[in-house]
Amino acid sequence: DVKVTQSSRYLVKRTGEKVFLECVQDMDHENMFWYRQDPGLGLRLIYFSYDVKMKEKGDIPEGYSVSREKKERFSLILESASTNQTSMYLCASSFERPQETQYFGPGTRLLVL
Amino acid sequence: GQNIDQPTEMTATEGAIVQINCTYQTSGFNGLFWYQQHAGEAPTFLSYNVLDGLEEKGRFSSFLSRSKGYSYLLLKELQMKDSASYLCALINQAGTALIFGKGTTLSVSS
Numbered sequence: 001d002v003k004v005t006q007s008s009r010y011l012v013k014r015t016g017e018k019v020f021l022e023c024v025q026d027m028d029h030e031n032m033f034w035y036r037q038d039p040g041l042g043l044r045l046i047y048f049s050y051d052v053k054m055k056e057k058g059d060i061p062e063g064y065s066v067s068r069e070k071k072e073r074f075s076l077i078l079e080s081a082s083t084n085q086t087s088m089y090l091c092a093s094s095f096e097r098p099q100e101t102q103y104f105g106p107g108t109r110l111l112v113l
Numbered sequence: 114g115q116n117i118d119q120p121t122e123m124t125a126t127e128g129a130i131v132q133i134n135c136t137y138q139t140s141g142f143n144g145l146f147w148y149q150q151h152a153g154e155a156p157t158f159l160s161y162n163v164l165d166g167l168e169e170k171g172r173f174s175s176f177l178s179r180s181k182g183y184s185y186l187l188l189k190e191l192q193m194k195d196s197a198s199y200l201c202a203l204i205n206q207a208g209t210a211l212i213f214g215k216g217t218t219l220s221v222s223s
Contacts, residue, residue: 004155033210042215043156043200050209058210090155101146102211104155 003027004105006091012111019078021108023091031094032074033102034058034066036087043090049074081112115139117214119201124220125191133186133217135201143204146211147175147186150198159186159199188219196221 007022023032033048035058045058047066055066063085067075074093078085088109092102116138125131137145144163148156160168162177162184174187186199201214 035213040215043202043213045210045212048210056209059212101158101161104157106155 004091004093004103006089006105006108008108009106010109010111012113013078013081014113015082017078017081017112019081019110019112021076021078021089021091021110023074023076023093023105024072025074025093025103026072027093027095027103028071029093029095029103030071031096031100031102032068033092033094034064034074034076035090035092036060037090037107038087046076081110083112086110086112115203115205115212117201117203117212119199119214119217121215122218122220124222127191127193127221127223129191130187130189131191131219133188133199133219135184135186135214137182137184137201137203137214139182139203139206141206142179143206143208145177145184145204146200146202147184148200148202148213150200150216152197156200191221193221193223195219 004025034046035043037043049055049068065077090107091105094100094102118136147159150156160175167176172189177184198216198218200216202211
């Protein structure tokens with residue numbers, strides 16, 4: 001079974017803090033994705049990566065950066081957290097192109113105070 | 114650009130059949146997914162359609178009409194555990210990522 005894990009289920013941070021969300025997959029998948037999910041807005045793509053050290057902006061990259069130093073690990077960084085970044089963050093991975101099924105991690109619920 | 118529309122909420126009773134519709138606009142079609150997401154959990158894959166027609170998987174079926182920009186997810190013999198959000202998603206025009214609809218929350222009552 002594919003397993004995608006995220007470093008925290010719940011996180012509380014203060015405005016201005018630097019926040020790291022980590023995602024690890026154990027199936028040697030090429031592609032990894034970061035989404036945020038908000039009520040009434042659905043799942044929105046922040047960044048994705050199709051290879052080590054490669055990254056592409058999604059629909060809402062502002063205020064975020066990412067890092068993929070190893071194939072199995074994809075990190076989302078909030079350089080200076082703001083209250084409007086309070087959300088559920090979901091990581092996903094897929095084997096090759098998006099025609100392949102994406103497997104999601106359990107999510108990190110981030111509250112920025 | 115791409116746009117996906119789904120009803121926000123639906124209700125149904127146990128044992129019934131429900132159809133969740135998804136309409137979309139895109140200039141380049143690469144495939145359409147349906148995912149299920151229970152409250153507080155991660156989305157899980159249900160189906161993938163790239164050709165017109167009906168794909169059946171047990172109690173769940175998914176239909177696609179590319180000419181009409183339309184898909185539906187059909188759930189038969191509804192069970193309480195089918196209460197969840199159902200997400201329609203398109204592969205983006207670059208073929209690199211998924212664009213999700215806002216999801217349809219289905220409530221199944223006894």
